[in-house]
Amino acid sequence: MVLLHRIEAKWRKAWETAKIFEADPDPKRKKCFVTFPYSYANGPLHVGHAFTATRVDAYARYKRMQGYNVLFPWAWHWTGQSIAGASERVKSGDKAFIKALREIDGVPEQELRKLVDPTYMASYYTNENRETTRRAGFSIDWRREFNTTSPIFSKFIEWQYKKLREKGYVVKGTHPVVWCSKCKSPTGDHDRQEGEGVTPEEYVLIKFKYEGKYLPAATFRPETIYGATNIWVHPNADYAEVEVDGERWIVSEKAAKKLEEQKRKVKTVRSLKGKVLIGKEVTNPVTEEKHMIFPAWFVDVAHATGVVYSVPAHAPLDWLALRDLKQSPTSMKKFGIKPQEVEKIQPVSMISVEGFGEFPALEIIDRLGVKDQCDPRADEATKLLYKKEFHGGVLKDICGKYAGKRVQGVKEVLINDFKEGNIADTMYDLPEPVVCRCLTPCIVKVLEEQWFLKYSDLKWKEKVKEALQNANVYPETAVPWFLSTIDWLKERPCARKSGLGTPLPWNKEWIIDTLSDSTIYMAFYTIIKQIRQRRITPEQLTPAIFDYIFYGKGETEAIASISKLDRRILESIRNEFLYWYPVDMRNSGKELIPNHLTFFLFHHAALFPRKLWPQIIGANGMLMIEGKKMSKSKGNWITFRNVIEEFGADSTRCALLLGAEGMDDPDWRSESVRDIKDKLESFYRLAEIIIGEAENEEFGWIEKWLFSVLQKKAKIVTDSIESLKTRTALETALFEVWNDFRWYTRRKGDLKAKALREALNVWIRLLSPFAPHICEELWEKVEGKGFVSLAEWPEYDVNLINPLAEESENLVKSILEDTLSIIRATKLTPTKIYLYTATEWKWEVYQKALSTSGEGMPISQSDLMKTLMKREEMKKKASKVARFSGQIVNEINRMGKNRREELHSIGPLDEAALLLEAKSFLERELKAEIVVFKEDDDHKFDPENRARLAKPFRPAIYVK
């Protein structure tokens, strides 16, 4: 462990001193620009960040070794309200929060009290996390670091917004939000004490006419108005007559207050109790029928208007309430209702739905056995029927112009028609209570003068889809998710009134939404270095300058003089942008697909020409901790810093990458990190031995074999990293290659060949994107000069592929395995093992069979025989040939085409020679004498008559 830490510190320093990760434009080299979504500076980096970032770094390092001029920059996200919120919690002395800071984040006491200042908090974590990032060994160009509240960055964001507005992508409008009247701000999910996931719902209010006024009854099912039979109000609740936008409405008092928050002009005229309304009549604005107002205790005045209309045929609660009412004539008298008024009310059927008769509500009540309106199953019945009728319902003849239409299809149309005819209005409300963390019940507020990004714009969406198609997405399974997100996105509010960030350029009291800071900021990385080096001030960064840099717009000379900039500087910045852009690879957690990554595409599509759109987009799973989701409250929060200190950077990086790829969620287990650490240490020791022992120039079969399989492994690693399959890549580079080295060592019996050291040289390079420090140290030992970080990536070399060598080793391996299997099955302890290699004519038959089945069609034994019998020598032993060909036809047919071609191209093996070569190895392994015969050797020892079982690639065995 000490060793690993020492190595890591050494190379971290060496890289920084040599500045090898600082990337400047170089027209002679291909470039590669990779980015990681900057982390939010309200806490320490955790192992989840580490997983995603390590994937980016491994890719960056791999590309750099391939000769690309790689730029991997890093920055810090300070904007938004989380940091403000967090320091607020410190200020207010939130005990649990402070405890977490102290114990999980490891904030020292003297720093803790300074965190009441949000800017201080952001810079505190930025410093912490920068150090963590350094220790992780990420190959970052630090000259381009910035945070998102810097004045220069703000200028860039302002430019972005001006452009978007010019293109009509930023629009003004209103928007309903869950609102806390005490905090005077929207109450997001994380700010809630109660009501997680609850969003404002739009209710349709059917305006029943009542004495020159309106009684607006709230519903989600306005189509049922054709089945209305009466109105329900709560007799004991408080209602009010109010003036709403010039009309007289009667709604609950609570509803009146809510409407005020929803951009309506509301003036209370008088208060009244619900019972005042009972027994009165209203007019159905659609059917012009008269309905009486009845009392109902299920009506909740805290919900929408506190007025509902009754559709007993299709709404279980309405039917139940009506039935309850009919059964208690006394209560009706109390309200002055004649029992016959209730008696005469019959359900009106107006939706036909499969599986139900005239009155679905009645049927479903029977089926579920609902007792009365207080029975909790009443709710279940309502939901069930609603779903049924919505998806499968058709409106009946009494439904006017909507008759015969499906409920699902006609609903929107009907609502619009009703609104236009002043039959209906709408209001927002919360379907379930929401309580703010400050314990205030929330309401819905319609925010005015809200600014929106018009993600609903169909032309924009089309362009984004092009951008998506233009990019390679890894894994590909993420594509449908992107597509559905693009389709689903609507107007999105893009400015808030609180938190850190850039004010809207045309309305400074609004602050630009934090997610807009992360859409095209990669372009900023390409220019910040020079802006800083040239000491350009924020004031100089006018929109015209950005237009020039990003679009090449305008006369260089003129633009330069207005901003008091040297023309050459301006050109140089423009060129640097053009050199690095587009983004070649951006990778993030999959949870950012529905927001950040899609917005990233939206804004690029809107602001940049096609050739500057992103090239590769990667998404990965969410890190789990010992099988559970990481969360501070569960206490399984693991910081990146801590694991680096405990296990070392290389072990951490490898353990993370070996966890998962694609969109699978990797699992962090401390046990497996320890294993990886041991593995790396043991790899290090093995490498040292190989380096130390290399002395001779041998390059025999086994060396050829090693280099051949190494090529294949290099190819797998290369192809895998290329498509961001980092797990496969590392698994191959570490374990699979290791197994090849093991087999070599075992076969060879020593580590003295210089060729082995050459192979190690390749191995170190294959591993270095993943475990860069340890590989750097070994590179120094094996190569003596330069950085492995800049060494040439081992490309697959087809000239080193040696099928014959591989097949020879396969032969030795399978002899060893088969013999062991025989020993196991027979429980013999052999003293002598006889091997019999197949005779020549069998090889001829075998080759013939391989070649005639070349086209991938199965061969038949009879066809094979026909071909073979053309030759006299074969005819002479026709029965033997027939028996043998029968044995191999199936086996060959079952091979893939490639395998057949490969075996055919190798031709007959000199198995006897190969086995003699491997004799001492086999004797060592099997602890018995090995004797090799040819099948047709007349002097062979073959008491069990096994020799005749020999087949090509499969010598017969006799164990004694």
Add this chain to the structure above:
RNA sequence: GCGGGGGUUGCCAAGCAUGGUUAAAGGCGUAGCCCUGAGGCGGCUAUCCCGCAGGGGUUCGUGGGUUCAAAUCCCACCUCCCGCACCA
């Protein structure tokens, strides 16, 4: 509800887009042996079941189907996880 991704041999996890070389990579764990003063590390062997000859049998969520051949293709079902907006 809508949308997305999964269910593989003790565990983690490949394979599935291009069906056959797959009882199914690799890692971990477990057992035996070797190495070592001991431990760790390392090496070998085994690890679905059966087997005194390299073999046989039964497997890849469940149930059907296509095919000479299916973990891989088709259909239905069961089941787990994730996202759903003013939060980053």
